[in-house]
Amino acid sequence: MAGEMAKGEKTVKIEYLTRVEGEGGIYVRAEGGELRDVKLNIFEPPRFFEAFLRGRHFQEVPDITARICGICPVAYQMSSVHALEAALGVRPGPEIRMLRRLLYCAEWIESHALHIYLLNAPDFLGYESAVAMAADHPQEVERGLRLKKIGNGLLDLLGGRATHPVSVCVGGFYKVPRRKELEKLREDFLWGLEAAQETVTWVSGLTFPEFTPEYEFVSVSHPTEYPMNERRIISSVGLNIDPVEYEQIFLEEHVAHSTALHSVRADRGSSYFVGPLARLNLNFDKLLPRAQAAARSCGVSWPCHNPFMSIVARAVELVHAFEEALGIIDAYREPAASRAEIQVHAGEGCAATEAPRGLLYHRYRINDQGLVEAAKIVPPTSQNMRRMEDDLRQLLPGVLNQPDAEIARVSENLVRSYDPCISCSTHFLKLRFDRGR
Amino acid sequence: MAGDVTSGGRAEAAVGRPRLMVLGCGNPFAGDDNVGLELVRRLRARGSCGCEFRDLSGRGARPCAPTFPRRGYGYEFRALPEGGLGLLELFDRADIILFVDAVLSGAPPGTLHLVLLPAREVVPRALGSVSSHGWGLDEVLRLALALGRKVPRLMLLGVELESVAQGTRRTAPVDAALEVVIEHFPQLQAALQDSESPLWSGHHSYPPRGSPFLEFSEAIPVLVRTGG
Helix, strand or coil: CEEEEECCEEEEEEEEECCEECCEEEEEEEECCEEEEEEEEECCCCCCHHHHCCCCEHHHHHHHHHHHCCCCHHHHHHHHHHHHHHHHCCCCCHHHHHHHHHHHHHHHHHHHHHHHHHHHHHHHHCCCCHHHHHHHCHHHHHHHHHHHHHHHHHHHHHHCCCCCCCCEECCEECCCCCHHHHHCCHHHHHHHHHHHHHHHHHHHCCCCCCCCCCCCEEEEECCCCCCCCCCEEEECCCCEECHHHHHHHEEEEEECCEEEEEEEECCCCCCCECCHHHHHHHHHHHCCHHHHHHHHHCCCCCCCCCHHHHHHHHHHHHHHHHHHHHHHHHHCCCCCCCECCCCCCCEEEEEEEEECCEEEEEEEEECCCCEEEEEEEECHHHHHHHHHHHHHHHHHHHHCCCCHHHHHHHHHHHHHHCCCEHHHHCCCEEEEEEEEC | CHHHCEECCCCCCCCCCCCEEEEEECCCCCHHHHHHHHHHHHHHHCCCCCEEEEEECCCCCCCCCCCCCCCCCCEEECCCCCHHHHHHHHHCCCCEEEEEEEECCCCCCCCEEEEEECECCEEECCHHHHECCCCCHHHHHHHHHHCCCCCCEEEEEEEECCCCCCCCCCCHHHHHHHHHHHHCHHHHHHHHHCCCCHHHCCCCCCCCCCCCECCHHHHCHHHCCCCC
């Protein structure tokens, strides 16, 4: 971070907001001690996935969309296969459905463990990085690394490899695991369930800033399950829609300072909040018993409106993911067929699933050859972009009298609490702060 | 993160010999960039020599980029998503890790480079220290040391590239260099597994001290090779 004083204005620049995924910057301008402007500048080049999916065979889509992100490829695969199955009228059997949830559990585990232990926890403990934190908290960092490794191991088994899995296809899987293979993971998952509960205790003991804006939380909702793969989309202000209505309710907007689109409510242009905190607030009763007990006993009052406490929601979801994974592993029966048969025809379909960092919407239109004619992908970080700016507008006036370094630290901490994946939404953040003096 | 790599035979616990892991890096579809992957494939196919062969084929972990400026001009060494933390999991599995990758220094194509890692001259990209997508080797080493984990000896065998154009075959000079390495791999292996070898002189400190660049003529004369 560098500060400059020129003609009564002070500019503060942080070259890189660390521990986020992607490249971008924050611009803050204050005059006379009042906040005038906040922009989350995303300068990572646009990636054009929606354009180059056009003309590709539908069965190539999950492999291509998986490349959008190295941390949450499963989410892109899940939203794409569900949307394409809606277009093609395919309904995979219950075994496939559970294997998909198991695959999602693996991704939540590796992504959440990474974010909690290596990206976000240093913020609350006063370290510049996980490496610095590791020297004083080796036990916790080792726990995080092992949790992440367990998630990656399950991804490797189910997906063929831990990063950018290759086993997922429209209709099911190219290859499904043997029961014996899954059983071998059970001991690790029993350890992981305990370690995840220790994680909840650890993170809920951190000190969080007092900051509780009014939010519209949005997530996928299922009548009986904690949301992952399906089904409706709900919000904290009464929204309850089928994913086919998504584009009437939510609008993507271009903004001049960002290569990532900003999503807002179409009717009133307001921001909304997706991610673990939204999921947990809206679906608390769907948490499995151990996860729910951990959430109840951690000292946090749910629903929680403090975005900094997303780390606690993420930890509770870590418990849920291990608990659910163990249940699926124990009940697993190898399916007779790894994938449903598909009769190719023209069609259009959409789906919303829950990536580790929030709701992920996909829509595809295919022709009678099964080639993609149109694709739309709305990543969770695009949906949170406007919300992060709104939070900064509310948060920063309270700290404008603080030293520049403190303003930068608070801003970075807030943005990191959302676990943004900027490279998904279009990489680092630069913070530029103009302070009128 | 063992899941990001394709395992060959596990290193045999040869009595008194340190475990050697050979990690081939690169993009299988980008001309000379796949030389590390091809080396691992062929050495693995030759049967057990007591080494573990793995490849990091663009599945995320990929320690070396085909950008390796001329010696003395600020070398570059980068990791792509997930590579770094993946490496941490491999540290327990070997006493020595030899990375093999295509490099670009301005030397004639096919020239072989042997570099001790970590090295100040082989600078991790900034990505490695600031993005969860890019844990670099440097940061992984610092994390391993902070955690008190064992860190193996690390070395890079670089093959000077000619072209990394997408969809092309390896070029003749790089293929010729590949043959030399395969033919003389037993000598390289013996030198790597000999802790008294001149290869390891000056090693193993972190942060690194002295020049990481090795004199082949002292350690493995048969691998002295300048392409072209």
